[in-house]
Amino acid sequence: MAEGSTAVKVRRQPLVLVETAGLSEEEWLGYRRKGIGGSDVAALLGISPWRTARDLYFDKLNIAAVEDNEGNWVALEMGHLLEPLVAKIFERKTGYKAYQIKKMFQHAEYPWMLADVDYFVELPDGTTAILEIKTTNYNARDNWWLDGKEMVPVYYESQGRHYMAVMDLDRCFFCCLYGNNEDEVIIREIRRDMAYEEEMIYLEQYFWANHVLAQMPPPYTEDGDLVIESVRRYTGPADKEAPAVSLDLSLTAKLMRFLQLQEQKKGAEAGNKEIEEDMKRLKAAIIAKMGKSCQAICQQDGVNYTVTYNPIRTPGIDKDNLKRLKLDYPDIYEQYVTVSESRRFVVKCDSEAA
Template sequence: MTAGSVTQRARHAPLVLVETANLSRNEWLAYRRRGIGGSDVASIFGISPFRTARDLYFDKLDIASVEEDEGNWVAMEMGNLLEPLVAKIFAKKTGYKIYQIKKMFYHPLYPFMLADVDYFVKLPDGTTAILEIKTTNYNARDSWWLDGAETVPVYYESQGRHYMAVTDIDRVFFCCLYGNNEEEVIIREIRRDYAYEEEMIFLEQEFWDNHVLAKLPPPYWEPGNLIMESARRHFGAADPDAPVVELNSSMSAKLIRYLQLQEEKKNMEVNSKQIDKELQRLKGILVSEMGTSCAAVCRYGEVNYTITYNPVRKTGIDKDGLLRLKLQYPDIYEQFISTSEFRRFNVKASAVDAA
């Protein structure tokens, strides 16, 4: 059945893939690899701030696991620990009854679409809604507004709309805690959009059939920093002994475009953020093509090009290492630590006292 059948709006009941109450973390991840979950959709759309579509592909084939927010494990753990509290705040503020169903669901027509919902909401009119719990820091709360209007960040919106499609539920609430009291929460609601849903299902099916099942990695087209990080995770450290990579015609064209943009940037009087982004993206694509190799070559017209991407290593002590040194070997720490001094210049204005 094609994604276009969504527009018929026939109601359905989601099917249960597995009971999740007693699953270990590894077991839960193994079940999630059987399809596309709500938090996966942003990667397919290219709007995830954490991972690329290729990262998701690697994860589904169990080649390399990539957790969202894995660079900030403390924030992820805090989110898990605070989930029941944030849900309680939502229930208190709205007066709605909330409950959990410890099951992983899948769509009866598109079995690759999975949903593991945080909470369900019983509404006064007898209908059911979904509740997704989020946490963030005080500064990041601004992402819940767009040009002064209330909104849901796009990568969370895609998650909510995926869950609505799987469960056949028409409303999703988000409750996001950004402070340390019940007033510092954000509550948003989105309702079902069948046009969005149809396109979403089409893209999810294309990713699942043409990449995961076909074992064909999707191309990189995300921001350069995400591409570079993805390549680093997948390939690991540079190997000076790895053979030189010969770039194909497609990669050669990207290299020429990279050089053209570099020349444009030199001739511009004002720096262009758009050019910088495109340069970083093209660099990321070329680096990912090189893998662990430190050199790549190609010929374009009558010119031979050589790319080098050599590791630069330096030793040092990071903050955690310095703290361990201070705690475990305080005498050595005091012997080698140095103190520097600087002065901060500041101007402060105040009203003149009346005579």
């Protein structure tokens, strides 16, 4: 290279997996299962507030689909409906032009990395950036700050960095509407971080090859509540006739630690969150092993331990049946009763050797 000349980076053009305009929801989901998309990354990294890596695994194998925020489908649907409006607010606030390309892209080198980008942005210097549209409520806007410093929530950051890798672009904007006027909006930008990207690609590739393609479910490593909800979703109702599960050495050690923390909690300040979260994680690991079973057993130092996780079923009437009840049979409700279920986790020990 001649002295004084500058290197020009050669961009990798992403591949096009499919044109998304006109695809049905089922067709679109089918293409998403051909790889890892931006909204999948947080789950496989263990930083998603909504789903576990195992949820993602089940989704990719089409065993069960789990959408982020599925418990609040109205908020999810509102987010989709408001995308054009939020993009317009972004344009007014920044002066940049935003536009859509209705295609699902693949990474040029790693075709299992997919990108279905909300919007692209035309910048004044002639370069292109990514724009991700988000909506939230007024209280949740605090997630966009950390200790008073502006930030992008980590679960959205991973999505943006995935898209930058697939599209080989260096800038990603986020525009999040949290109110009902154009001033109640948060705009953030992240720049490409190659060290982050390298590790992310490694972890994505590992997940795709060693779990999805190998059909080997990943272990549960997430927070206790998230794991317990995932187990409930995929194992279904408790089965009191199922045989007791024997806990291996690793799970027995977790049970012993759970009991230690249980004792510590009695002498700790009320609502000690650190102890409670540790207990939830340990309990979740045991519950994941138990599945439908209501009992688990193990032995430690000559003591037999029995864990019970029994269902608590409460009769109730869901909203749809309640409406029908009022209209059709105001004096009779038994035939419309549905049964909800929760389960109680209890540990008992017997000092006699097995």
